[in-house]
Each structure stands twice: as structure tokens, then as C-alpha cells.
Amino acid sequence: MTDVVATNETILVVGGGISGMTAAIEAAECGKDVVLVEKSPALGGRVSQLYKYFPKLCFPTCGLEINLRRLKANKRIRVLTLAEVQSVTGEAGNYSVSVKIAPRYVNENCTACGACAEAVTTEIDNAFNYNLNKRKAAYLPFNMAHPQRYVIDPSIIGTPEADKAKEACRYDAIDLDMKEEVLELKAGAVVWATGWRPYDAAKIQPYGYDRFDNVITSVEFERMMDPFGPTGGKLLRSSDGKEAKNIAFIQCAGSRDRNHLTHCSRICCMASLKQSSYLGERYGDDAEAKASIYYIDIRAIDRFEDFYKKVQQDPKVTFIKSKVANITLDEATGDVILHGVDTEGYHRYDNQHDLVVLAIGMEPSVDIKGIAAGVHTDVSGFIEVHTDNGGIFGAGCASNALDVNRSVQNATAAALHAIQVVNRVSAAEA
């Protein structure tokens, strides 16, 4: 049974992405007890799936490392992985929370040696790479995963594959009898940091994400650049395995659209500007490498303007002011043809590209209303600041479509709010 101590003075942080980690660390460093609940087997969230992050273009592993160090050094944070909050009831200073914990089938003895993965032959979709490739059914979620512990996929439990994994383990770390548990916890305040998920690209019918191999999303593109990713860091087309050089980016794919997400996802302009700079990194001066950004308007807010200016100078990058109307396939080459009319002169175009990247919109990953009744959200489901929310505070992308910088600021603010709530509880009980 998982043992967790939590009281009315504990802060519960839901979601272990950059926002949740930040909120947990900030609160704990102020002397508060924190339980950090993460649904997946490791912390890090979507940031860990990025190749580099704007505006400085450093690797996310760097930012994560600092946070993980602070987190590991702090005794006040209890991390639960594979754990999902099912319901939150009560009021500020007195919440009851039910948390479902899925079995990992691997205990603390694990040294991440990888013998179990070698022994197992079954492969499953690799969710970390947005299912672009497969991984073994005994796996480490990703290289920097915290906790550094393997996971046995439930699909092989009860099969000889699971027994093979167990036999291969020299540390007695595999426990095939683990069961799902439900914990009931107390908490004084809740920071809700469950983040975002990419909008379902297949719903944007004219772009044919579900019909054409060479239409991909920005999150997949990010994985392709990673040397440890599904393509070993190469920008390969899934139709024929050729390197893609003439690449189109379509902005507002699903965002600012009453047929899809009504809000502006805010980070996609910067994401495409960043990704267009990956071409120079991969192909150097190769004249065939070209990025074409199709946009309604570029929203590179405040300091990001400098980044935009720099990309505008890049001879590899062209900007086309137009929302693409539809995409068709060139059967002979597998190329994609983008059709539309631009706004600077109303020229009709039918442009052929090797690959098109949809700068996909962000939506909240969880509908909080089904978990904590009465929490206010906007039309898109992002958590709003509202006194009715009591001691529940949205943080990071659960509260809005934000970049990492703003997510972290927002999460720190949420931590402060939560601290104030538990301080009131402590004062009342003293």
C-alpha cells in the first residue's frame, strides 16, 4: 500500500509538468508540505518532449535538471507517479481528494539497468514520441525520467513476457502482483497544473492529417529533431523515408477558429519560428532547405519580437500571409500541395512541399469540472481566477495557453495563493 501523509496544511499539486514541479518546489521551499501527483510514469510533462525551447534555444533537459535537483533535495515533497486525481471535494482549508494509482509493476529496487527491456520482445506504441515509433513493453519513459525506474506495460501482465522481465531482473525490482489502488488524501489547497494536449489534427478535415503521410503536427516535428527520438534526429517523411527539406508550417491549425478552438494558442507562432530555425541546424547552407510559414498574423509577443526579427533575416525562411484553404496529395511524389490565396496581393497559389507541419493548437488536457465541481473555466475549459474556486488554483497551461516562461510565473503565483490558504489553516489551528 502506498503510504502518504497529508493534512489540511498540505498543498496538493496535480500534474508534474514544468508548472506543477515549479509550484511544488516553490511551496516546499517556503516550508510547506506538498504532495505532487503525476498521471504518467515520470515528471517533466510536455517540456520533456521538446527538442529545444525558445527563446534561448537551450535543451529542456537543462531546465528540468535544475528543477529535479531542487525537488530531490527537498524532503517536503512527496511525488506520486502513475497517479490520477479522480475527485476533489470540500472547501478551502479542508479538501478530500481521491487518487487512483496504477501499478508500475516495478518497485524502488530498480536501478534502471535495462535488463528487463532486453528480455522482453513485445513492443508497444511509444507515447513519449507521440506514437511515431515503438518501444519495448518494459521501458524507461525517457532518458531523464524521474523517477529513474522502468515500467512494465499492463498489456503483458499475465503473459510469459512479464515472467521473462521478472527473471531478467537481478535486483528483485519487478513485482507482478502490484494492484491498482485508490488513496484518500487530505489537502488544504490544490494547485491544478494538468497542462495541455494538442488539438486533434484529424478534425481539421481540409488539411488531411488522417489521410496524408506527410502532414504532421508540430509536436511530432519536435520529436523528430531529437537525436534520441523516433528518427534519430532526422527530418524524415513517413511516406518514403526521404529527408524533408522543403517544409511548410501552417499556423492557427485548430486555433482562432470557431469550428475548432476559439482561443489563440499563443505559443504556436513562436514554435514555428523556432522550428524553422531547426532547418539551418540540420541542413547548414543546403539551398534546398526551405521553410515556408503560412500565417494569419505572427503573434510573437513582447520580447519574442527579437526572435521573430532574427528569423525574418534568415534566407531559408519565407512568410506567406494566408490561411491555407486545403491540402491535396501529389500521388507521384507523395508531396503535399497547399492551396490558397494570399492577403498581400490576393495571389492564388498551389505550392508543393515535401512535408507540412501543422502548428497545432493547445487545449486543456483535463476537464476539471468533472473532478472538482464549481471551478470556473472559460469557454475553452481553461481554469479562471475566481473567488468561487476556493482553495483550488489553476497553474500553467491548465489556466491558459502559455509558454514555459509564463507557465512558471503563473505556477509561482498559484503556489503563493495556495500557501496563503494553508497559512490561514495553520493560524486557525495554532
Next chain:
Amino acid sequence: MSDANTAMVEKYRNNFLKEVEANVEEGEWVKMCMQCGVCSGSCPFGPHWEHPPQEIFMMIRAGKRDEVLHSDSMWMCTSCYNCIVRCPRELPITHIMHGLANYAHRLGIAPKMNPTRRFAKIFWDNITKSGRVNELSLSLKLYRMDGWVSFVKKGLQMAGVGLGMFKTGRLDAMALFTHKGIEGKKGLHAMLKKAYEIEDKRKGLA
């Protein structure tokens, strides 16, 4: 220039957007356009428009009254609704195009020889006369629209289709003489007259 047109120029001096909002069906949506261009790219007749919808909306805002109202662009719309379905702001683009065409027509400044306008007029006269379309007379008038030579040419071209339709009872060969229309035509005509009156009064066209 027609009197109605002169009156409107006087009334809305320099503010064509306001004029469109007040007089064109669904015209109040024009200002919502964010110039993304999806409508223009999605139009199957797109390459044949002098000014695609996105450009028309911008021209309205830029006060290009003559260019817009004399244009035959909006007459190209075939009501396929592709633009409405894809417009990220849900502008009723098809309806605005018809609204603009109708407004230009009412002002008497729509392109005289535009075939869509002429056919629409034939259709309107045909259906309002008896309350029900007389398809035979409608087709004949359509063929004759460009003169008797073209009438004979088109008639011969379509003879096979016409015969087939007669045979299967899709077209009544005697309709020119037997077409009855609806009961209570008088009532219909009175209603239409009233509707015109109300519209003219509201738009100041009377």
C-alpha cells in the same frame, strides 16, 4: 446613375462599410473578417473572380464603393457554402455575396449583362408570376437570353436531355399552356408588394 444610388452616396458619404451594414443582407458581418483568406482559397470558382470574397471585404472597409458594387465578382457565387463551412469566424459569406449582388441590383448599378443577374431576374419573374416555377418556360427563356441564334444552338444541344425529361415525365411538354401555379396568386402578389414596400422603407430605397 440611378436616383436610389445618388441618394445612397449622399447619405453614407465616405462610409461604405456603414452603408453595407445598413442595407446589405448580413452586411453587419463584414467587419468581422480577419483577412485569413480561407474563403477565397476554398471557392471552387475562385480563379474566375476578379475580387475574391476576402478582397471584397477589404474593399468595403477601404470605401471602394464603385469598384465593389459594379463588380461582377459576387455574381460568381454558386452557393456551394464551402466558404461558410470553413470560415474561422463563421461569417455567412455566401449570404453576404448574394446580399451585395442584390443591393447593387436594387440600386440599378449591377453589371447589366451579367448572366447570373439576368437569369436570376428571369427566375424571379417566372416564380412570382404564378407562385410555382414553370420549368419549360424558364428553360426556353434561359436559352433565348442571348438571342435567337444562341436559342437554336442551345436548344439543339440540349434536345436529347429535353426529350428524355419529357419521356420520363420530368418536364411537361404542354406546360406553356397548362401551367397553373398556386391557388391564391393574388394573395401572393399582395404579400410581395407589401414586402417590397417594407424593405424599401427600411432601406430608404423608395
